Amino acid sequence: MSNRPGGRVVRALVPVTLSAVLAAGPLWGVSPAPTARAITPEQAAAAGYIPNPAPAFARIAIDEITPEIMDGNAFSGGQAVGTESGVPLVTVSGTITNVGDTPLEAVDVRLQRGPRATDASAIRDPLVWSEPSFGVQGEFERITESLPPGESVPFSLSMPARAIPGRAGPDLQLTEPGVYPVLVNLNGTPVGGSPARLDDTRTLLPVLEAPGQPGDPGGGDDDETVLTDPVDPQPGPLPSSVPLTMVWPLASVPTRVAAVPGVNGPDPVVMLSNDSLLEEISETGRLTGLVRAADEAFSSSGGEELRRATCLAVDPDLLGTVSQIADGRTVLIDDGNGPVNPDDDSGGDRSGRDEDNRRPSTPEDPGTVSADAVRWLDELRALADGGCVVALPASQADLESLARVGSPELTRAALDRGAMIERILGVTPLSNVVLPASGTLSPETAGALMGEGSTAIVATPSTRTDTGLVPDPGMVGLAGTAGQRALTYSPSLGSALAATGEVPENPRYSDPDTRYWLTADSEQARLQDARAGLLAPLVDVADATAGSPAVAPAPTTQSPTTPMPTNPAPPAPAAPVPTPGRALDQGVLAVPPQVWSVDAEAAASLLDTLGEQLAAGRMRAAPLPDRLAGPITDPEGSLATEPTGALDPGEVDPFAQDPSGSTVHRLTEALNGLGTLRSLVDTSDPNSAGAAGHLDPFLVDALGAISETGRRAEGDGITVESGTGTAARLRTVSRLDGIRESVEAALARVDLLPPGSVFTMASPNSPLLLVIRNALPFPVRVNVDVTAPEDLHVDPLGMVQLPAAGSRTLQVPTQSDVGGGERLIVSFALTSPDNRPLSQPVELSVHTGGYPVAQVFAFAAAALALVLGGRRYLRYRRGILDPADEGHRP
Numbered sequence: 001m002s003n004r005p006g007g008r009v010v011r012a013l014v015p016v017t018l019s020a021v022l023a024a025g026p027l028w029g030v031s032p033a034p035t036a037r038a039i040t041p042e043q044a045a046a047a048g049y050i051p052n053p054a055p056a057f058a059r060i061a062i063d064e065i066t067p068e069i070m071d072g073n074a075f076s077g078g079q080a081v082g083t084e085s086g087v088p089l090v091t092v093s094g095t096i097t098n099v100g101d102t103p104l105e106a107v108d109v110r111l112q113r114g115p116r117a118t119d120a121s122a123i124r125d126p127l128v129w130s131e132p133s134f135g136v137q138g139e140f141e142r143i144t145e146s147l148p149p150g151e152s153v154p155f156s157l158s159m160p161a162r163a164i165p166g167r168a169g170p171d172l173q174l175t176e177p178g179v180y181p182v183l184v185n186l187n188g189t190p191v192g193g194s195p196a197r198l199d200d201t202r203t204l205l206p207v208l209e210a211p212g213q214p215g216d217p218g219g220g221d222d223d224e225t226v227l228t229d230p231v232d233p234q235p236g237p238l239p240s241s242v243p244l245t246m247v248w249p250l251a252s253v254p255t256r257v258a259a260v261p262g263v264n265g266p267d268p269v270v271m272l273s274n275d276s277l278l279e280e281i282s283e284t285g286r287l288t289g290l291v292r293a294a295d296e297a298f299s300s301s302g303g304e305e306l307r308r309a310t311c312l313a314v315d316p317d318l319l320g321t322v323s324q325i326a327d328g329r330t331v332l333i334d335d336g337n338g339p340v341n342p343d344d345d346s347g348g349d350r351s352g353r354d355e356d357n358r359r360p361s362t363p364e365d366p367g368t369v370s371a372d373a374v375r376w377l378d379e380l381r382a383l384a385d386g387g388c389v390v391a392l393p394a395s396q397a398d399l400e401s402l403a404r405v406g407s408p409e410l411t412r413a414a415l416d417r418g419a420m421i422e423r424i425l426g427v428t429p430l431s432n433v434v435l436p437a438s439g440t441l442s443p444e445t446a447g448a449l450m451g452e453g454s455t456a457i458v459a460t461p462s463t464r465t466d467t468g469l470v471p472d473p474g475m476v477g478l479a480g481t482a483g484q485r486a487l488t489y490s491p492s493l494g495s496a497l498a499a500t501g502e503v504p505e506n507p508r509y510s511d512p513d514t515r516y517w518l519t520a521d522s523e524q525a526r527l528q529d530a531r532a533g534l535l536a537p538l539v540d541v542a543d544a545t546a547g548s549p550a551v552a553p554a555p556t557t558q559s560p561t562t563p564m565p566t567n568p569a570p571p572a573p574a575a576p577v578p579t580p581g582r583a584l585d586q587g588v589l590a591v592p593p594q595v596w597s598v599d600a601e602a603a604a605s606l607l608d609t610l611g612e613q614l615a616a617g618r619m620r621a622a623p624l625p626d627r628l629a630g631p632i633t634d635p636e637g638s639l640a641t642e643p644t645g646a647l648d649p650g651e652v653d654p655f656a657q658d659p660s661g662s663t664v665h666r667l668t669e670a671l672n673g674l675g676t677l678r679s680l681v682d683t684s685d686p687n688s689a690g691a692a693g694h695l696d697p698f699l700v701d702a703l704g705a706i707s708e709t710g711r712r713a714e715g716d717g718i719t720v721e722s723g724t725g726t727a728a729r730l731r732t733v734s735r736l737d738g739i740r741e742s743v744e745a746a747l748a749r750v751d752l753l754p755p756g757s758v759f760t761m762a763s764p765n766s767p768l769l770l771v772i773r774n775a776l777p778f779p780v781r782v783n784v785d786v787t788a789p790e791d792l793h794v795d796p797l798g799m800v801q802l803p804a805a806g807s808r809t810l811q812v813p814t815q816s817d818v819g820g821g822e823r824l825i826v827s828f829a830l831t832s833p834d835n836r837p838l839s840q841p842v843e844l845s846v847h848t849g850g851y852p853v854a855q856v857f858a859f860a861a862a863a864l865a866l867v868l869g870g871r872r873y874l875r876y877r878r879g880i881l882d883p884a885d886e887g888h889r890p
Contacts, residue, residue: 116178126181254704289600501597
């Protein structure tokens with residue numbers, strides 16, 4: 001159980017309550033780790049999760065909060081209450097929905113506020129506090145007298161930021177800078193029941209400059225009015241600026257799958273498992289929105305500094321795939337729902353993803369798809385020109401699995417793609433930088449994958465000081481390595497950014513005490529939380545430079561289901577004063593999830609927030625290359641084998657308890673098959689140059705199979721449920737099986753075609769006929785192994801070269817030492833240059849009984865030839881012209 005005041009009380013109840021809940025309902029078909037059980041949102045709600053992921057009667061969601069930031073700049077749009085005061089209103093608006101089957105009556109809402117966060121590392125704590133911890137309370141306001149099932153109603157609540165002289169009524173008491181949690185409490189009466197608290201929702205409000213008191217600058221008194229000029233604001237004294245570094249990720253859920261070479265024509269194709277990538281690079285797509293949001297922000301006020309502070313983090317596999325689409329390569333969607341192909345001539349060969357022999361479909365408008373790819377790459381090139389670019393692990397591959405597999409080819413495909421990025425974008429990416437998608441890196445993995453002088457960018461829980469403690473964000477020297485280092489970022493900020501967007505995640509490194517079912521909050525509320533996370537270090541610096549004590553959250557022991565509580569939180573003790581120098585050094589290193597599911601509007605909103613603070617001087621740009629070249633703050637640090645905040649072993653590696661076999665074993669098998677396929681390529685033939693276009697997608701597919709994306713999406717990151725754990729493991733198993741089947745189908749396209757099952761030798765040295773077919777679209781070379789009895793000598797064939805999409809008929813010299821009438825079995829088999837069998841052996845039954853018959857025919861033919869020749873000679877001597885000699889003189 002958390003010892004934080006106001007913490008998630010349900011933690012202590014889960015071992016008993018949750019087990020009872022789980023026993024009452026069915027779980028997933030495949031059992032995960034014993035300590036990790038899959039539950040539904042309803043089961044989590046029954047176990048008392050906060051916030052409630054599945055309220056029984058009504059759900060309340062925040063759609064907007066104004067102002068988003070209180071920073072003295074006309075309070076970012078806050079409205080004034082009364083001309084004599086200039087006190088802004090804090091307004092929260094949203095939607096209430098009846099999610100149950102019971103009509104609701106007397107639906108009321110109330111705005112509440114909890115204590116300010118102690119520091120930037122604790123800003124997510126209030127998101128799992130129960131309602132009584134939000135002791136500053138407004139008054140309930142009636143939203144509607146009745147709300148039928150399935151119906152929704154909007155709400156809007158406002159409270160003054162501080163007390164208004166001469167006016168009675170509650171206010172939010174925002175009297176000093178800080179990050180404050182705000183809660184909206186929903187009450188109502190189910191028909192036939194009693195009044196009760198039905199739901200609540202919360203978000204964070206960053207206050208960089210509190211509204212002035214009467215007589216203060218920006219405030220007012222009874223004698224005169226002093227208002228902040230909304231056009232030309234004059235903010236108060238600024239704290240020292242904090243360094244800002246933003247990593248801007250451009251990656252997509254891996255959907256590239258390997259097609260069996262030749263099945264879809266002689267040219268390489270781009271095979272996708274669905275059309276999500278095509279949607280994301282369209283005019284209104286997510287990836288287009290991320291590029292355009294950054295471009296617009298770089299062109300706005302403070303944009304030049306924001307550009308310097310931002311480094312584009314690009315997935316090489318995404319870039320390579322879009323580049324191939326832009327070059328005109330055919331795009332196919334293999335989702336298993338395409339039409340039946342009646343003209344299939346592949347001999348039953350399939351990719352392993354389509355068990356009904358269905359043909360992949362093409363996009364509705366291939367021309368638009370190609371044009372979108374060209375446009376997106378052009379916009380990305382313009383954005384990257386002259387700026388910072390860093391390569392992400394391709395397909396967000398799990399580096400721990402990559403290290404365990406130990407394949408140099410797969411490792412290069414995942415981590416050594418800088419040349420391709422430079423070729424496509426025209427910008428050289430940062431070298432010797434590893435940015436794990438999980439945010440963590442084990443010592444063993446670093447030793448296997450990181451070169452000399454490399455730097456890993458990870459969350460602080462992945463590192464330790466020489467005394468075994470988790471260090472503050474900064475540069476950690478990894479003792480005992482070849483100059484390797486770790487640049488760490490705040491897990492609180494990283495978790496806040498990962499919680500944004502359509503598909504929120506609880507990262508592996510997130511604090512277990514602040515994990516909750518993220519979809520219980522609206523996207524807008526989670527975006528506001530991320531905004532607060534970005535700005536929280538500014539408050540830390542203000543506290544440190546002013547020497548003011550921070551206020552700790554108020555404790556609570558009340559049940560989260562207490563109806564309509566009214567008791568305020570008791571006072572809290574002061575926390576230690578932060579150290580100014582350390583707070584200034586840390587600054588902000590923002591590392592969102594690599595597949596960031598925010599839309600263009602949300603992305604632009606966060607960039608605008610940062611641009612405003614850069615323009616105001618509260619932040620200053622700290623380019624990522626400068627951070628990487630900075631001094632080491634903890635020279636004797638190390639990477640942690642078990643990062644603080646990591647999930648249980650079965651959840652940290654959702655593939656560790658693969659019920660159908662080891663993921664590493666499956667991946668190794670697939671790579672071995674790919675190695676065999678590569679060994680077939682006849683590199684001496686100039687036509688083999690296009691083989692890489694057919695085979696490289698297998699590596700992309702393999703990296704996508706071990707992708708980190710989606711492992712901890714949805715849910716609370718503790719239970720193994722939909723989108724995480726078991727589901728991710730099963731997706732990986734299925735995808736690796738598909739790769740193996742695709743490789744086997746490709747190898748099966750090189751096979752033997754014997755001319756019948758019985759061959760009769762006309763003489764003891766009659767050659768045997770054999771046809772080898774190559775249905776692959778590139779030339780290959782294979783070994784033909786022969787097994788024959790001792791009395792039948794068959795010359796070895798050795799290495800045989802086959803043309804692309806062609807066949808070759810071979811005459812195999814054969815010598816028989818037995819008489820006629822014998823039946824012998826000769827077996828032929830194809831093997832690859834690396835000695836892997838390519839097909840089942842083909843047995844040919846050789847009949848030696850034709851020798852006497854052949855000899856009789858030979859003698860008869862010779863005798864007939866002598867007779868006819870003699871007759872012709874005699875006629876010639878007698879001067880008798882043969883009809884055939886007409887026109888010739890004797």
